[in-house]
Amino acid sequence: MREFQGRTAVVTGAASGIGLALCRRFAAAGMRLVMADIEKPALQEAAEALRGGGTEVLDMVTDVSNPAQVDELARAATDAFGPVNVLCNNAGVASGGLVSELSIEDWRWVLGVNLFGVVHGLHSFLPGMLAHGQEAHVVNTASLAGLVSPPLMSPYSASKFAVVAISESLYHELNMTGAKVKVSVLCPGWVNTRIHEASRNRPAGLGGDQAREVDESRMQLMAQVISSGLPPEQVAEKVFEAINEERLYVITHPDMLAGVEARMRSILDQTNPVLTGFFA
Numbered sequence: 001m002r003e004f005q006g007r008t009a010v011v012t013g014a015a016s017g018i019g020l021a022l023c024r025r026f027a028a029a030g031m032r033l034v035m036a037d038i039e040k041p042a043l044q045e046a047a048e049a050l051r052g053g054g055t056e057v058l059d060m061v062t063d064v065s066n067p068a069q070v071d072e073l074a075r076a077a078t079d080a081f082g083p084v085n086v087l088c089n090n091a092g093v094a095s096g097g098l099v100s101e102l103s104i105e106d107w108r109w110v111l112g113v114n115l116f117g118v119v120h121g122l123h124s125f126l127p128g129m130l131a132h133g134q135e136a137h138v139v140n141t142a143s144l145a146g147l148v149s150p151p152l153m154s155p156y157s158a159s160k161f162a163v164v165a166i167s168e169s170l171y172h173e174l175n176m177t178g179a180k181v182k183v184s185v186l187c188p189g190w191v192n193t194r195i196h197e198a199s200r201n202r203p204a205g206l207g208g209d210q211a212r213e214v215d216e217s218r219m220q221l222m223a224q225v226i227s228s229g230l231p232p233e234q235v236a237e238k239v240f241e242a243i244n245e246e247r248l249y250v251i252t253h254p255d256m257l258a259g260v261e262a263r264m265r266s267i268l269d270q271t272n273p274v275l276t277g278f279f280a
């Protein structure tokens with residue numbers, strides 16, 4: 001995509017972290033914004049700040065794990081601004097632990113947001129983006145954990161592997177059909193956001209109401225690792241470049257690719273995997 005001025009970007013998980021940085025980058029390029037997030041006060045505050053800078057913004061409280069709400073978001077976006085040019089399926093949550101100890105709610109929550117959030121975004125928006133005839137681009141937020149499988153984060157990693165697979169499959173389909181819509185998949189390592197506090201948005205029916213034993217030392221370690229991560233603005237800049245260059249893979253931490261190479265090598269050689277990067 002080359003033309004951004006006056007075009008429309010939809011971002012989920014827009015109230016914080018990478019999503020908010022994407023919104024700021026698109027606003028700087030003169031785009032109109034549809035900002036969706038489950039966290040109402042943070043969303044309203046973020047939208048207001050961008051409006052203050054002169055950007056046209058529609059903000060809409062949306063739970064991406066709910067297909068009806070994402071359909072409603074697509075309708076509202078088109079009613080407000082017409083064709084959608086950029087769709088960032090970015091909302092995500094993280095939860096972890098030993099596979100033997102995870103609850104079914106742990107799996108349902110993470111897969112519901114991280115995997116089905118992307119599925120719902122594509123289902124509600126992609127047909128319209130293909131039909132309107134303007135240049136358009138989908139960005140799906142996966143993770144480096146969609147390319148390697150670290151311990152203690154299997155629901156997260158499973159959701160992100162699925163997002164990489166969907167994006168690769170979509171890439172081929174868009175090429176096969178000569179579509180004007182392109183796709184990127186964002187695979188960052190650690191980024192300095194609030195992802196380690198994701199349980200702030202966990203619904204009651206999916207374990208958000210259950211008292212959990214918090215492993216303080218693990219939480220502290222996560223907070224430390226996350227806060228030493230890349231600033232989200234640098235990630236947003238890389239995404240913007242990839243949209244311009246119509247590039248599928250957005251790799252923000254090339255130093256962490258050794259882990260991907262090691263995984264691929266184990267598969268090709270049929271040897272057992274060795275832990276590198278992440279928790280090694």
Ligand SMILES: NC(=O)c1ccc[n+]([C@@H]2O[C@H](COP(=O)([O-])OP(=O)(O)OC[C@H]3O[C@@H](n4cnc5c(N)ncnc54)[C@H](O)[C@@H]3O)[C@@H](O)[C@H]2O)c1
Nearest residue numbers: 013016017018038039063064091092143190191193194195
């Ligand atoms: N921070 C990292 O180190 C990192 C690394 C790789 C990938 N990611 C991915 O980046 C994306 C953005 O996360 P972040 O790091 O900016 O975290 P963040 O917590 O700062 O932002 C995530 C946003 O998603 C929103 N959200 C959560 N559940 C939602 C739902 N059901 N519907 C709509 N919105 C919802 C939250 O309210 C929040 O505003 C996620 O997909 C995450 O998995 C993050």
